Amino acid sequence: MDLKNIIADIKRGVAEIIDEEKLEALIKNYYEKGENFYIKAGFDPTAPDLHLGHSVVLNKMALLQKHGGLVYFLIGDFTGQIGDPSGKNATRKKLSKEEVLKNAKTYEEQVFKILDKEKTFIKFNSEWLNSLGAAGVVELTSTFSVARMLERDDFTKRFREQSPISICEFLYPLLQGYDSVALKSDIEMGGTDQKFNLLMGRTLQRIYNTGKEQAVMMMPLLEGLDGVNKMSKSLNNYIGVTEKANDMYAKILSISDELMLRYYELLSFKSTKELEQIKQDLKQGTLHPKKAKENLALEITQRFHSVALANEAKAEFDKVHSANELPSQMEEFSVNGTIWLAKALVECGLENSTSSARRSIGANAVSVNSQKVKDEQMQLTQGEYILQVGKRKFAKLRVI
Amino acid sequence: MDLKNIIADIKRGVAEIIDEEKLEALIKNYYEKGENFYIKAGFDPTAPDLHLGHSVVLNKMALLQKHGGLVYFLIGDFTGQIGDPSGKNATRKKLSKEEVLKNAKTYEEQVFKILDKEKTFIKFNSEWLNSLGAAGVVELTSTFSVARMLERDDFTKRFREQSPISICEFLYPLLQGYDSVALKSDIEMGGTDQKFNLLMGRTLQRIYNTGKEQAVMMMPLLEGLDGVNKMSKSLNNYIGVTEKANDMYAKILSISDELMLRYYELLSFKSTKELEQIKQDLKQGTLHPKKAKENLALEITQRFHSVALANEAKAEFDKVHSANELPSQMEEFSVNGTIWLAKALVECGLENSTSSARRSIGANAVSVNSQKVKDEQMQLTQGEYILQVGKRKFAKLRVI
Numbered sequence: 001m002d003l004k005n006i007i008a009d010i011k012r013g014v015a016e017i018i019d020e021e022k023l024e025a026l027i028k029n030y031y032e033k034g035e036n037f038y039i040k041a042g043f044d045p046t047a048p049d050l051h052l053g054h055s056v057v058l059n060k061m062a063l064l065q066k067h068g069g070l071v072y073f074l075i076g077d078f079t080g081q082i083g084d085p086s087g088k089n090a091t092r093k094k095l096s097k098e099e100v101l102k103n104a105k106t107y108e109e110q111v112f113k114i115l116d117k118e119k120t121f122i123k124f125n126s127e128w129l130n131s132l133g134a135a136g137v138v139e140l141t142s143t144f145s146v147a148r149m150l151e152r153d154d155f156t157k158r159f160r161e162q163s164p165i166s167i168c169e170f171l172y173p174l175l176q177g178y179d180s181v182a183l184k185s186d187i188e189m190g191g192t193d194q195k196f197n198l199l200m201g202r203t204l205q206r207i208y209n210t211g212k213e214q215a216v217m218m219m220p221l222l223e224g225l226d227g228v229n230k231m232s233k234s235l236n237n238y239i240g241v242t243e244k245a246n247d248m249y250a251k252i253l254s255i256s257d258e259l260m261l262r263y264y265e266l267l268s269f270k271s272t273k274e275l276e277q278i279k280q281d282l283k284q285g286t287l288h289p290k291k292a293k294e295n296l297a298l299e300i301t302q303r304f305h306s307v308a309l310a311n312e313a314k315a316e317f318d319k320v321h322s323a324n325e326l327p328s329q330m331e332e333f334s335v336n337g338t339i340w341l342a343k344a345l346v347e348c349g350l351e352n353s354t355s356s357a358r359r360s361i362g363a364n365a366v367s368v369n370s371q372k373v374k375d376e377q378m379q380l381t382q383g384e385y386i387l388q389v390g391k392r393k394f395a396k397l398r399v400i
Numbered sequence: 401m402d403l404k405n406i407i408a409d410i411k412r413g414v415a416e417i418i419d420e421e422k423l424e425a426l427i428k429n430y431y432e433k434g435e436n437f438y439i440k441a442g443f444d445p446t447a448p449d450l451h452l453g454h455s456v457v458l459n460k461m462a463l464l465q466k467h468g469g470l471v472y473f474l475i476g477d478f479t480g481q482i483g484d485p486s487g488k489n490a491t492r493k494k495l496s497k498e499e500v501l502k503n504a505k506t507y508e509e510q511v512f513k514i515l516d517k518e519k520t521f522i523k524f525n526s527e528w529l530n531s532l533g534a535a536g537v538v539e540l541t542s543t544f545s546v547a548r549m550l551e552r553d554d555f556t557k558r559f560r561e562q563s564p565i566s567i568c569e570f571l572y573p574l575l576q577g578y579d580s581v582a583l584k585s586d587i588e589m590g591g592t593d594q595k596f597n598l599l600m601g602r603t604l605q606r607i608y609n610t611g612k613e614q615a616v617m618m619m620p621l622l623e624g625l626d627g628v629n630k631m632s633k634s635l636n637n638y639i640g641v642t643e644k645a646n647d648m649y650a651k652i653l654s655i656s657d658e659l660m661l662r663y664y665e666l667l668s669f670k671s672t673k674e675l676e677q678i679k680q681d682l683k684q685g686t687l688h689p690k691k692a693k694e695n696l697a698l699e700i701t702q703r704f705h706s707v708a709l710a711n712e713a714k715a716e717f718d719k720v721h722s723a724n725e726l727p728s729q730m731e732e733f734s735v736n737g738t739i740w741l742a743k744a745l746v747e748c749g750l751e752n753s754t755s756s757a758r759r760s761i762g763a764n765a766v767s768v769n770s771q772k773v774k775d776e777q778m779q780l781t782q783g784e785y786i787l788q789v790g791k792r793k794f795a796k797l798r799v800i
Contacts, residue, residue: 081535085543085607134529135481137537138575141567143485146546146559149567159546167549167574168541170567175538207485 003028005273006067012272013265014060015192018199018216026186026215030068039069040185040201040214042125042176045080045095047103050110051238052300053222053231056266057189058114060219063269064187071120072183073111075104078129078175082168100124110241113304128182129175140174143207149173152196173197177204185214192218222266225251227259245305249313250392252297253321257289260296268299326370326386327394334398341368341378348387348395357389365390403428406467408672413665414460415592418599418616426586426615430468439469440585440601440614442525442576445480445495447503450510451638452700453622453631456666457589458514460619463669464587471520472583473511475504478529478575482568500524510641513704528582529575540574543607544600549573552596573597577604585614592618622666625651627659645705649713650792652697653721657689660696668699726770726786727794734798741768741778741787748787748795757789765790 007024017023026037039061061071080095095103104122112120132140149170150159158165173196180188180201190198198216205212221230224237231238239251255263264275281287294314301310320327333348342357345366351357358376360366366373367388368380385397407424417423426437439461461471480495495503504522512520532540549570550559558565573596580588580601590598598616605612621630624637631638639651655663664675681687694714701710720727733748742757745766751757758776760766766773767788768780785797 078535079538082539082542085539129534132534134532134534134537135478137534138479138568138571139482139485141571142482144567145564146550146567146570147562147564150546162547164545164547166542167544167546167570168538170546170570171538171541174567 003031005271009272010060010063010067012275013056013220014217015220016195016216016218018202018218019213020215022213022215023187023217027067036068036070037186038072038183039064039187039189040072040074040180040183041189042074042076042179043107045075045077045100045103048107048110049233050107050241051231051233052241052263052267053224053238055114055241056219056222057191058111059267059269060217061189062114062116065116065119069119069187071115072123072185073107073115073120074123074125074179074183075100075107076176076179077124078126079172081126113241123183125175125179125182129178132178137171137175140178140204141171143204144170144174146170173200174204177201178208180205180212180214181208181210184210184212186212187215187217189217189219191221193221194218220266223259223262225255225259227256227262241304243304245301245309245313246316247392248304249297249301249310250317252300253293253317255293257293260289260293264292264296268296269303270299321391330386330394330396332396332398334400336400338379338381339399341366341373341380342376344380344385344397344399345387345389348397350387350389350393350395360389403431405671405673410460410463410467412672412675413456413620414617415620416595416616416618418602419613420615422613422615423587423617427467436468436470437586438472438583439464439587439589440472440474440580440583441589442474442476442579443507445475445477445500445503448507448510449633450507450641451631451633452641452663452667453624453638455514455641456619456622457591458511459667459669460617461589462514462516465516465519469519469587471515472523472585473507473515473520474523474525474579474583475500475507476576476579477524478526479572481526513641523583525575525579525582529578532578537571537575540578540604541571543604544570544574546570573600574604577601578608580605580612580614581608581610584610584612586612587615587617589617589619591621593621594618620666623659623662625655625659627656627662641704643704645701645709645713646716647792648704649697649701649710650717652700653693653717655693657693660689660693664692664696668696669703670699721791730786730794730796732796732798734800736800738779738781739799741766741773741780742776744780744785744797744799745787745789748797750787750789750793750795760789 006027010027011017029035030037041057041061061069065071077095077100080100083094108122150156152173155165176197177200181204185201188198188201195218198218202214202216205214223229224231224235225239226237229235229237239248252263261279264270264278268275270278278287278292282289282292298310298314301313316327331348335344335347339347342351342354342361345351345357345360346354351360361373361376364372364374368378369386370388380397380399382399385399387395387397406427410423410427411417429435430437441457441461461469465471477495477500480500483494508522550556552573555565576597577600581604585601588598588601595618598618602614602616605614623629624631624635625639626637629635629637639648652663661679664670664678668675670678678687678692682689682692698710698714701713716727731748735744735747739747742754742761745751745757745760746754751760761773761776764772764774768778769786770788780797780799782799785799787795787797
């Protein structure tokens with residue numbers, strides 16, 4: 001075993017490691033004595049809809065599973081039981097046991113495309129947090145001072161800006177930290193934005209004399225398709241892990257060459273050595289960026305779908321974009337009577353609202369029967385139309 | 401019923417009332433419809449050793465019991481179950497159920513000299529706080545913001561001075577407030593230093609939709625025998641409710657005339673009308689301050705002992721002080737061989753240490769056989785001695 005290369009692969013793309021020595025010792029110990037180690041990562045109990053941004057942490061966990069890691073996939077269902085007596089947070093809804101289990105199932109469907117099912121244990125923190133009881137929670141809060149908690153960046157900022165911080169927000173990091181006490185984890189994974197909470201687990205493991213002090217591995221936040229903002233649903237710059245193969249493939253092809261390298265680093269399972277080669281080939285011009293992007297898109301699309309579907313997605317993409325042909329299949333709609341184009345685009349699901357449709361027309365992004373439309377007020381009378389928004393959204397409409 | 405006089409008696413000596421209208425309505429309602437109301441007062445679960453300072457609140461509760469109040473005597477045993485995992489607070493000792501019940505018994509012995517046993521319910525808050533569970537505690541903490549909690553005077557001060565505040569200290573006022581939710585109390589009693597916590601109960605009763613919003617009645621902190629500092633054991637300016645009749649009586653006789661009026665207001669059960677009369681008589685010279693003090697000392701000594709013991713205490717006091725005679729009974733001690741006076745005073749329990757004995761000699765407060773002693777180094781050889789420190793401490797010593 002080439003431990004040096006393994007460690008290099010594990011450290012690739014990682015934003016920060018606390019206790020690097022421990023991490024290396026765990027890997028070494030696995031190869032020398034065959035002893036496994038435990039990786040903890042926490043997830044929200046609400047219905048998951050993961051995107052590639054979330055997969056960055058999962059990818060690293062999958063890699064660690066290959067080198068001795070057993071994963072505690074921790075669903076934080078405890079907080080799902082908590083109501084808000086003050087009534088200020090009307091959006092917070094208590095989750096039933098059934099909902100939690102249903103959401104866990106949805107997680108499984110999504111994460112086992114990345115993680116090794118045999119080396120993953122789904123855990124629910126209500127198991128130990130409920131039995132902690134009221135006294136145990138108060139006891140837990142005696143481990144930390146108000147001032148130290150206010151050192152967490154977002155608390156510092158909000159406190160300074162006099163934006164209210166509910167006391168229960170002080171409890172969540174402690175409860176999350178206590179999960180590490182209960183699980184006796186060796187490593188906790190998370191995003192860089194979670195640093196304070198991840199270190200809390202390490203601190204509490206020491207305070208509660210568990211005999212462990214977990215290492216912490218923080219992954220960077222993945223940039224979205226725009227290459228600037230972090231990937232998020234609300235910014236609509238994301239690729240969902242359940243998206244159709246065609247969309248997934250096409251979205252990856254749309255990113256910049258620079259972002260492609262970042263995605264290779266954080267999303268591809270290619271070894272660090274292979275990646276160095278790709279970079280070199282790109283630099284020397286022996287590999288075309290488009291080709292590198294296609295390879296990445298194929299790898300990722302295959303992961304969440306299949307080789308066949310990824311290849312089909314590529315063929316479809318090439319057909320539409322390279323030859324500027326119409327796609328072989330389009331959804332078909334029909335309406336009764338003359339209809340305003342903007343409204344028709346909404347009816348066919350190509351736009352979310354007539355105002356967004358009008359903006360697209362204004363941006364010269366809408367075609368009817370392959371002709372760009374400039375008239376926002378265009379009406380479609382009886383007949384058949386091919387509607388197109390941008391490069392990839394098509395529909396067939398019959399006006400009766 | 402003269403409601404006006406009753407209300408005046410109830411308000412006498414009170415430092416502050418929140419929701420005076422509700423308080424008056426509760427009394428009125430009792431006299432009009434015979435409906436009782438519930439008074440909550442919280443007490444520490446550790447071994448009680450109450451002094452007259454504590455009795456100020458109890459006295460007011462006893463008065464309210466005469467006018468429709470039923471008392472929840474709340475022992476905060478929940479916090480007694482809480483350890484300190486951080487190990488910072490080594491002095492905090494978990495209390496067992498047996499210790500809590502034993503302490504409750506000690507409370508009963510002390511408080512039922514003031515409170516009406518038939519109208520008092522001893523409660524333990526572990527009853528409802530334990531069943532609140534971990535989730536319930538977190539839920540409770542969502543009702544209050546960090547900034548609002550820091551408005552409590554002592555927190556403000558400590559936060560400003562960067563003296564650590566443990567997060568669990570933020571939980572205690574909330575848990576105390578939740579007691580009011582569970583008990584559905586109509587009035588909560590406490591010292592002025594408890595204002596923040598007392599109001600918390602009122603706030604939480606509203607947030608948890610209990611249909612109640614307790615009034616709050618705050619009693620002032622009683623000055624100690626020195627008339628300046630608040631009464632406390634550590635300042636040794638207190639009268640314990642379990643002190644011997646002689647000591648209790650003598651200590652009250654030792655206070656200033658000004659403090660006597662304060663004690664009348666807060667410790668005497670005389671009506672406000674009677675009290676006005678006493679003040680007037682003192683002013684006009686028809687009542688001697690010494691006589692007024694004797695009456696107060698008799699009233700209080702009777703309350704905690706009996707009429708007979710109070711009268712005996714008075715006789716004893718008069719004997720020692722007025723006639724400067726020796727007390728009729730003294731504890732007797734004997735030692736072998738010549739002894740240093742300072743050491744003898746310690747042996748006989750008149751002083752705690754030889755250094756304090758030397759200070760007393762220096763302050764001209766020590767007599768041997770009714771002769772003041774000036775020589776710190778005085779030795780007592782074979783013989784019998786009457787030792788005296790101050791006006792009231794005597795012992796008989798035989799040196800063999």
